Amino acid sequence: MDEERKYGLYSLIIGLLCIIGIILADGLISYVLYVIAVPSLLYGIGAFIIPKTRRKDAGKLPFRGY
């Protein structure tokens, strides 16, 4: 698994846990969980939609000493 999808999976897990928390919790804590859930899900879902990188050595940009 490449690096972006690895972090995406972590984010997705955090986001889904927060959603479960929102369903169970009440009051101010549900807003805190909402604030964590939205960016986590945005990246988590996005990381699995974006195409796989076509570069052989991910992260090694050619213009920076590679």
Next chain:
Amino acid sequence: MDTSLIGTINLTIHAFLVGSLLLGLHRKIMARIQGRPGPPIIQYLLHTLKFYVKEITFPITAGNPLYMFVALLDVAIWLSALIIAVDFKSSLLIIIGIYVLQKIVEHGCGLSSGSPYGKLGGVRSVFSAAAEVPLFAVVAAVYLTTHSVLISDVLKYQAVNGSLIFKMPICAFAFFILLVSKTPYSPFGIVKGKDIVSGYMTEHYGLLASIIYIAEAIAYFVLLWLFIAVFIGPSIINDPISTLIAMVIMTIILAFVSGLTPLLAPHHSVMLQMTIAGLVLCDVLYRLIVGG
């Protein structure tokens, strides 16, 4: 589950869409002022959606996971600002705290990429923190006048005593300059100046850029809402249609400012912001001596 959270979800989508369209309108008006046709008004929204499905890379010099985390933090802090300001109508001091966190995001975003342009953007972001000094002074002046820093109390005060923009025009001007600093292509936009490519966002593209665009659309909405709520009052802010009209008018004014002024040099930008801060501090001192 707290049912009031559904209202917050609606508000988030509303803030993102309105913020995106207003930023698109801002760019369109700027282009027309400069004699260009300009992109369509939905261009900002299209950019956000397009970049959401584009590949990302982590540069070899990037500090992970900070490189990725700052983009998510950006959304989290402006969502917090949206909930605290628009939903709860809570304290202005928390909003200042959130605005300071935004600086951490810009700094972290620039430095974590390891790109020299990003680093320069991050450094410029830190010393453009001069824009926050007027914000502190504005909150102090608002407190001296209304005896509260809660947005709900400021709105109640204005319902009885009329808009604060007529009582404290210097503070309103200072807050307006803060809005100008936050607007893209503004004379104070040294953080993302084209001389340093895109500043702290130089290396963040694809999905990460899209996430930062979402945060910026929400930020634009929150800042406009705050200006209207704190200085114009409940007569406008209690009606969504009139709020939207006020936001469009504000965007047109901001677009004229951005379209007709050149980008200031970093030291000039900071100097001007500090001068405005000094002006507001004089206003605060006067209010302290006179008593509100």
